[in-house]
Amino acid sequence: MTATKGAKRQAELLDAAERVLTTRGNANAALRDFAAEAGVRIGHLQHYFPTRADLIRAVLDRALRRSLERLSAVIGMDPDGDGNRTLTRADTERLLEVLLAEQDDPGCVRLFMEIWAIAASDEQIAAVLREFYGKYVGHVAELVACAQPQLPESRRTALAETVMSLIEGASVVRSDIGVGRSAEGHCEIVRTALALIHGA
Structure with a gap:
């Protein structure tokens, strides 16, 4: 073959x-x-x-790769990172809109909910999920570094984790399971994430 x-x-x-x-x-x-x-x-x-863990890892890796490709297409940034680039607030806002659009996709939300459910009772899948989120944090921390290069790595990572929590939480709250999406809530998520990534 x-x-x-x-x-x-x-x-x-x-x-x-x-x-x-x-x-x-x-x-x-x-x-x-x-x-x-x-x-x-x-x-x-x-x-x-x-193994099932290998399959779930591949599903998550593909989901992350697709997301990085969509993000890179928006601002012309290398999906594998471009730490020497300056990230403007306008760039970041466009990236956040792409991320939030992904969180509005019921299939994407359901996929992650199901993987979380598997991980709750399967330590191998939980380890795969932690690995995935570690990569995700790393990519967001690279974006923070492009916006605020003076920050120490530990602070960039903490900000990346906070931005991810905001975006990931939005997927549940804005879903059909949660309260739904509002224009005001959407703007507030973007405003808060921008302030975290670029500094208030």
């Missing part, structure tokens, strides 16, 4: 995993459930993703 076919097959398997997590709400899904959704034998799935 060529590398292209292998990559295509992996993408199909990840698509199937996302469907199981977002449409069935099955926090107890096992590899056999993901394999059945993809229409393959469990051994075929395990060729690419030996």
